[in-house]
Amino acid sequence: MVHIEQIEHNHIDDHIDDEIIKCLDLENPQSFFLFAGAGSGKTRSLVTALEKIRETSYQQLRLKGQRVAIITYTNAACEEIGRRLDYDPLFSVSTIHTFVWELIKGFNKDISEWLYANLTHQITDLEEKQRNGRPTSRAFVVRQKNIEAKQKRINNLKKIKQFTYNPNGINQGKESLNHSEVISIGAYFLSKPLMQKILIKKFPILLVDESQDTNKELLNALFEVERKNNGTFSLGLFGDTMQRIYSDGKEDLGINLPENWKRPVKKMNHRCPKRIVKLINRIRSAVDDQEQRPRTDKEEGHVHFFILPSTADRIKTEELVAQRMAQITEDEKWIDVDYMTLILEHHMAATRLGFSELFQPLHKIDKLKTGLLEGSLPELNFFTEIILPIFNAHKVGNKFAIASIARKYSRLLRIQRNERDQLLQIKNVQDAINQLLSLWNEDNDPLCIDVLQCVARLNLFEIPDSLYSFVKEEKREQNVTEDGDNDRGNELINAWDECLKAPFSQINEYASYITGTSNFMTHQGVKGLEFPRVMVIIDDHSAGGFLFSYEKLFGAKDKTKADAENENVNKDTTIDRTRRLFYVTCSRAEKSLAIVAYSEKPEEVKKHVLKEGWFEESEVEIIS
């Protein structure tokens, strides 16, 4: 009898799938926001709902030439969902950038008009800054170049017949749009009745996974589409507000939902053992009242909190912690290093993997942050997607790969001439690439700026616009002062200037981190994933950022005045952001979880975490 009750307990959320499926009825489509925490099976519910649509509405959709759209966060997630649905063309599974581009591409005249207005607006802004700027400052010079580049782009608009865009790569060339332009154009077009009609005619159902981190500009536009087309369109949002990580996500998602929206709630956690569900419930309890239940067939599991002085040797400490975990859990895999180390902050990965000089300056700039972490900054992609592959191919003697990259990107090969000239050009490109590669002779590790200047001098590849000023000789001219305008333009220039002084080897480390091939992951990399054994590293000292503070979350550091002010007006505080990160990482563990906190005040931390009720006394260990 107990057995049946236990099984039933594990199925308490099954009806949620039915509720979602009901919303997707083509005769009476409804919109919904699924409230569900970590490990609750959101992805599973998404796929189940789609399978059901295929079963019930396949003919109806096909006859009208309609499809179901699913927007996910990463290409890997698209692949996973697509695979689970047998790559059925009934479903359009894409990232937000691909989705929007598919919607807007071809509307060349409208895109041109939008760009004209947008560029004009940006030029007006820059000119305003120029009026207050000092003509001898570097910021002034760079802004002037920016104005000229934008004006050139405006002048060129009339000649463009067709705009281009690559959601996954570098967008070079006069016809191409950049990532943020595509999103903004999409959001703007979706405010027009015609585009709304096109969208819902094509996709009467649109489901958004990881909606807490979906760009708010676009999400707001979709809310508006839904509001205007209520009853003929279903917008379904999957996600967990407690797992919002990116700053461009919609902060108030799920709070002021329209009256007629359905709000299904999932209560189970199918991933974590009992002890970990208890911990993440406790962490979450400060934010909302969503409490999860563990599966009855899950083991108790282990949680252990290690506190160390911030001066402790990181590598030795973490080895010791793994040994302790093996003792505590009686699981030898901790000793075999069969666990995932989760770093709560990118700076730690940058420090441990050795790409700080490249990373830190850019991470300080708000508008670069998301692109830096997503790996979509065109300036860095220039290095990661063109220069690094050439260098790697050269290391293994793969001339074919080098030629193929050159064919794809080299400016020297673009001009059409007769066959003899073409052969000459190929030779020129080969010579240029050899000159470029000679920078690495005798195990040299050139600086990124040296690589950039070499490429510019050889006119080998197109340099991203914003790096152009760094390859010009006049940059170093004496009349250009370093202490120019203390405004954001200047910050940006200084950031790139510093970043380009990093050795090129750091590009390799950065690329391996961003693509997830290193053995470190952060909350970003770890989204949607799960691992049997997890070691969470908490280390403000190495993190060096101001957006997060574990010392504050763990009570070793007081709140600042700004924190208190933000708290008073219900704005996101450092502690809120840090708590969400902590929730995401702790909720990845399927069996056991070790948390390693380096702190200025270990005793205070211990007191605080016990007071918060996150851990039992026996689970907290200070190692000095």
Ligand SMILES: Nc1ncnc2c1ncn2[C@@H]1O[C@H](COP(=O)(O)OP(=O)(O)OP(=O)(O)O)[C@@H](O)[C@H]1O
């Ligand atoms: N109904 C279920 N019965 C059994 N196992 C389930 C069920 N739903 C999900 N799971 C399992 O639980 C784990 C978590 O599921 P899933 O990744 O879909 O959750 P999620 O809500 O997307 O998680 P998160 O937001 O934390 O990334 C997976 O291993 C999945 O196979």
